[in-house]
Amino acid sequence: MLSALLTVIALVVIQGVNSPTTHAATNQFHGVNWANPNDNFVTGNLVPVGLSTSDSYATTYTKATAILKGFQSLGANTVRLPFNAATTSGSWWGSYTAAWDAASALGMNVVVAPWLQGGTVSDTTSFYTMWDTVINKYSGNSNFYFDIMNEPYAYSATNLTNFEAAWLARYPGLPRGRVIVPGLYSDTNLCTVGADSRLSGTLLSIHIYGMFGDSHTTEAGWVTDFQNALCGYASRAVLTEFGVPMNTGVNYNGPKDGNNDLSYLYGITDTVRSLGMGSILWTGVKQATQTQGPGPCENASCAITTLNGSGTNLSLSITDQSGLDRLQYGWGLTNNAGGGSGGGGTAGILRGVGSNRCLDVPGAATANGTLLNIWDCNGGANQQWTYQSNGELQVYGNKCLDIPAHATTAGTRVQIYDCNGGTNQQWNLNSNGSVVGRESGLCLDVTGSGTANGTAVEIWTCSGNSNQQWTRQ
Template sequence: MRSTGHRPRCTASIGLVLALVLGCLGIQAGTGPPAQAATNQFHGVNWADYRDNYLTDPNVPIGLSTSDSYATTYAKATPILKGFQNLGANTIRFGINPQTTSSSWWNSLVAAYDAAAALGMNVMIAPWTQPGSGRITNMNAFYAMWDTVIAKYGGNSRFSFDLLNEPWGYSATELTDLAAAWLARYPAVPRGRMVIPGLWSDIDLCAVGADSRLKGTLLSIHMYTLGGETHPTEAAWIASFKGRLCGYADRAVLTEFGVPMTTGVNYNGPRDGNNNVSYYYALTDTVRSLGMGSLLWTGVKRADQTAGPGPCFNASCAITSLTGTGTNLSLTVTNRSGLDRLRYGWGLNDNGDGTAGVLRGAGSNRCLDVPGAATANGTLLNIWDCTGRTNQQWTQLSDGALQVYGNKCLDVPGQAPAPGTAVRIWDCTGGANQQWNLTADGTIVGRPSGLCLDVTGAGTANGTRVQLWTCSGAGNQKWIRK
């Protein structure tokens, strides 16, 4: 991410501006092979310095401090990383620079990387250029930085390496030559873990995708509403985004994208009419449909952070806010509808857009049903032949609730349910006992209990009760959103 004062759209030469305008219009010079799903193993967030990552001193991710020891950094990083995992993230992208790896802070910072790997997360490391440069200003320092990183993590399969964040000061030839030289320097690292940025600000994959010297690498693409690009519809944003992919979606990871999360915008609302909402629908729908990985800018802001140098800086575009002191840290979601859309792009939600649909049991082929279309609080739920009527139409709300009739929610009696607890409908309260995660494997998991929505005894007959049970992955716990 860069602040608007340093974006190439504002500072580029006439030729560069022309190229960027053409890119924004979806006009590309080259085409690549057909897109094949290949990168959706990456779904995560960027964990940035609160000042943004364009720095002349070491990078310090939000919540950490250069005075922290390795042990303290590990202890601080762990709850933050677990907070990211609670969003559904499995990947963290960190920014660095030569000053980071050459400082004593590096010996502590790696604790955050190690903590992520210990939690089973993917780690992507990306260097930022100096403020306002868009180019590497010291090649010796650049390679010394990468030598340090690769020596420590090159053999760890959880780590990927992003050559250079937003190299907007390079021509296509310069960038592809730089990438080829970088790959040649580290031949032992599998190319599937080496990430090559798109041209300009990671916004055009045509040149890097087509260069045979870069074959087998991942490709990084960024896309924002910054710089003046606007579209009235989701479809127009999709066309622009796909144009920039140049047919290389099978290798591409959307390593940065973002929208304001702290302004109360509803990202489960109508797709068209609001530029940010249309953009966010477009990118999350497209990465899901193409099987691309995506990493949100940004994962967290400080609780006291209200402003930054750009319109999509950490303070406004962060999906969580950091609270707590010392090593007793936690994250709170800043925009539940924004998280719904993000998770949808990751393949973790179905229809996470405020629309209603039936929930069909994979094992029974019958739908989650309110018996007799009853509306009374406490009515116990069952499965029944799918009719599509209102007593089978469930809407996923931004707080995780599943709502029927527009005012009743799928509810678990009590605050500490045990396996076998029957589920019911009740007035929507926003309570934790009405919050659910729709997971990628089709299970519906109660947030406070961790138990799954289950058809009793794996029954398939009309009227079979629905309950909570220990998650097993069996067909009577899997639901298809239609």
């Protein structure tokens, strides 16, 4: 994303038209951007969160696989990855390609895009040398999609479409259905690129944000702006960037109108779902210790997950469950339309991987202090857990999975208790299946790796064993 959008948003609105928007054929893209910690506008190597230029190809591949599987656990089948001239010309390229290869090996769609300083090509020779390197290596891989340039900024409509047509002419053997052509005004308007016959057969990239001068307190306002920017070309469009802060405590399952961020996220996700458009969130993951970057929607604020672990033992935890609910609804993966005043996602069971039994409140008790165990999954209300945006796991709508007296000792039994927002009631659901107490740092554990009905559930030092792995269903 680009803070310069502040200066072009008015032009986007002027260029918008009220053309009817046709149904898209791009909903094969359900994805996230995997970005450099503080955005991708850097002159040196681009190194996505969790990777390091000191890592070998093999180490990068292992790390990337863990992170990408975390994205897949969200429902993502697409990852958008950055590069620049420095990245493709130095020693890091040999290791960085491991992340690209790992994504392809997992069967993901891989969208690759160059980030340029100032949003313009200042050195055409360097630009094409960079692209030659990428296309020579990956043009034969049908999982790869080539986004000509992220957020072209300093171009007139004529200059941009001429540049894009020249790019296509340079690579005539590349299937046009795997080329993504950026829109005008930093990817925010498709009127000109959609109408240019020289660009026919390509996909079109569009970005939209709710924090660069455009603001609405109703979903309808955002839907109008978005459809105007599509200019009737939704059938070829992919929303390759959109995002909203995930660290402000906003409940994105709340009422659709009255708050700009809420209305924006409803408007965008409802639109891509209704049109069958692909969408790729900005961004997929942030570092656990990362502070806010220079812009209003960097990894530290807008990432849907947080990276946990060290070395190659990595996993992701959800930053805001209500934000993920909206993302998954937009992808068409769930039917949780939201719009109410609830605080979280859809209720479901927590099934132990090792035991194949469910986290259970014995006897369907509702008393504070009732200790939990595992039991045959039966769909009862005492086995229905809802993960809230603040990290609570609620049962019955008002009782929370609780560690008594804020204990942090391994072996402490877990219980239910009135939800109170305490840190002893906050949990991270990680991509490796672990459920980790935010205060204790310990994992939800089936005692002694038991599998029998009635086996106690406790917290214990995280080991990665199957008695500490749970699936939400």
